[in-house]
Amino acid sequence: MRSTATRLHTRLSRLGTTHFHLPPINGIRAGPRDPENPTLPNQRQLYQRIGRCLAFGCDVESTNYAARLLKTITADWRNIQAIIQGFYDPVNVVYTGRLRDGEHTRRPWHSITRESNLAYIAEKSTMRFLDFIVETAAPEDKRRWEVLRDHPSKDEQLAVIDISNELTPLRPRSFPFLSLMPQTVSAYSRLYANDYRNTNHFKIKTVIFSHTHLVRIADINVMLKHYTRVFTPSPEFPSPWLGRELERMVKLISNEAERSAALKEGYRIMGAVDKLEKATWKDPNAAEDFGSAAP
Numbered sequence: 001m002r003s004t005a006t007r008l009h010t011r012l013s014r015l016g017t018t019h020f021h022l023p024p025i026n027g028i029r030a031g032p033r034d035p036e037n038p039t040l041p042n043q044r045q046l047y048q049r050i051g052r053c054l055a056f057g058c059d060v061e062s063t064n065y066a067a068r069l070l071k072t073i074t075a076d077w078r079n080i081q082a083i084i085q086g087f088y089d090p091v092n093v094v095y096t097g098r099l100r101d102g103e104h105t106r107r108p109w110h111s112i113t114r115e116s117n118l119a120y121i122a123e124k125s126t127m128r129f130l131d132f133i134v135e136t137a138a139p140e141d142k143r144r145w146e147v148l149r150d151h152p153s154k155d156e157q158l159a160v161i162d163i164s165n166e167l168t169p170l171r172p173r174s175f176p177f178l179s180l181m182p183q184t185v186s187a188y189s190r191l192y193a194n195d196y197r198n199t200n201h202f203k204i205k206t207v208i209f210s211h212t213h214l215v216r217i218a219d220i221n222v223m224l225k226h227y228t229r230v231f232t233p234s235p236e237f238p239s240p241w242l243g244r245e246l247e248r249m250v251k252l253i254s255n256e257a258e259r260s261a262a263l264k265e266g267y268r269i270m271g272a273v274d275k276l277e278k279a280t281w282k283d284p285n286a287a288e289d290f291g292s293a294a295p
Contacts, residue, residue, distance in 0.1 A: 008129045013140070027216055033135050039120045039263070040081060040084070040263075040266050041081075041270070042214060042215045043073060043074075043077045043209075043214035043215070044214035045077070046073050046077070046269070047070070047073070047214060049273050049277065050066050050069060050070060050273060050276065051283060052277075052281060053066060053277055053279075053280040054066055056274075056280045056281040056286070057280065057286075058279075058280055059144050062276060062279055062280060065272075065276060066091075066222055066276055068132075069269070069272050069273065069276065072269060073269060076265070076269075077266075077269070078090075078094075078186050078209045079091055079094070079262075080263075080265055080266045080269075081209070081216070082094070082188045083254045083258055083259060083262035083264075084254075084259050084262050084263055085188075085207065086190065086253040086254055086259070087188040087189075087253070087254060087292060088252040088253050089132075089252075090188050092132065093128065093129055093132050093188065093189070094128075094186050094187070094188055095121070095124050095125040095128040095129075095186070095187045095188075095189070095273065096184065096185070096186045096187075097121060097124055097184070097185065098182060098183070098184055098185070099117045099118075099120075099121060099179060099181070099182060099183050099184075099185055100120070100182065100259045103267055114126065117179050117220050118165060118179050118217075118220055119163045119220070121185055121187050121206070121208055121220075122163060122187065122189075122206040122208070122220035122222050123160065123163070123222065124187070125187035125188065125189045125206045126189050126206060126210075126222050126224075127138075128187075128189065128191065129204065130149075133145070133147065133245065133248075133249060134149070136250075137245065140196075140241075141244070141245055143226050143286040144239075144241050144242075145245075149150055155228065156226075156228050157226075157227045158224060158226055158227075159224065159225055159227065159229050160222060160223065160224055160225075161201075161223050161224070161225045162221075162222075162223035162272075163220060163221070163222050163223070164220070164221050164223075164286075165218060165219070165220055166205075166218075166219035166220065166221055176225055177218055178210060178213050178215070178257075179208075179210075179218060181212070183210055183211060183212040183213070184210075184211040184212065185208050185209060185210050185211060186208070186209045186211065187207065187208045187209075187218070188206065188207050189204050189205065189206040189222075190204070190205060190249075190253060191203070191204060191205075191246065191249040191250055191252070192204060192205035192221065192251065194246050194247075194249075194250055196226065196238055196242065196243055196246050197238055197243055200225050200226045200227070200228070200238055200273055201223060201224070201225050202223075202224055202226075202246055202263060203221055203222065203224070204221070204222045204224065205219065205220070205222075205292075206219070206220045206221075207219050207220075208220065218224065226238070226239070226242060260268065
């Protein structure tokens with residue numbers, strides 16, 4: 001059986017070819033409040049600190065220590081950041097793929113230039129998240145998901161109606177130029193806002209991390225709409241089962257214990273980097289030797 005990502009691809013990619021003339025969306029309830037996000041350095045900063053230690057000169061023991069540390073950061077740091085930011089089970093829900101080459105689209109989208117590459121990744125990550133929801137649903141609800149996924153009709157469909165690149169005071173352009181080159185990225189998605197019972201809308205938030213730039217390059221919001229009876233804005237009758245499933249999705253965020261454990265692991269890794277620095281260029285008795293561990 002094909003995955004949800006395959007089955008929903010056509011409907012979730014309607015954004016570029018289908019236009020829905022809908023009234024302004026008002027009253028969207030906030031989703032689960034973003035957990036307080038303690039400041040952690042990005043992956044690039046940690047690599048730069050370790051690189052400075054190696055450039056200063058490490059003995060064999062310190063070089064091996066740095067290699068183990070780099071391996072741990074490469075494998076775990078993005079997941080640590082995702083858990084701290086509230087994403088559920090990032091190891092199993094992450095979508096990893098390639099940004100394609102090419103210029104971003106110039107057409108304005110709610111006064112924001114929409115990068116088509118980022119929209120594509122956000123759609124794929126959203127579908128991966130929906131895969132996870134289908135896989136973990138109760139048997140009867142799973143059957144309903146599969147009907148919605150495999151046999152959409154004019155009476156019932158799920159469609160994307162908006163994709164926007166979230167702007168923040170600290171990220172006013174959300175690093176648009178970092179997304180223009182081909183690169184591998186990892187994306188994490190979760191339910192961000194749920195107004196299904198009132199408007200049939202719900203919003204999925206996706207954060208995208210670059211494996212090339214080693215930083216978070218975008219926050220993308222994907223607005224979906226469940227059309228029932230007829231594929232028009234009205235009349236609409238929300239399905240009780242999907243309402244229940246969205247309530248379940250609201251709870252699929254990392255809990256306080258998981259965020260605390262992830263933060264503790266992040267600080268442990270940062271402490272290991274501090275230890276390496278103190279053994280090399282921060283050691284007042286150390287002498288710069290540019291690679292004494294080299295064979």
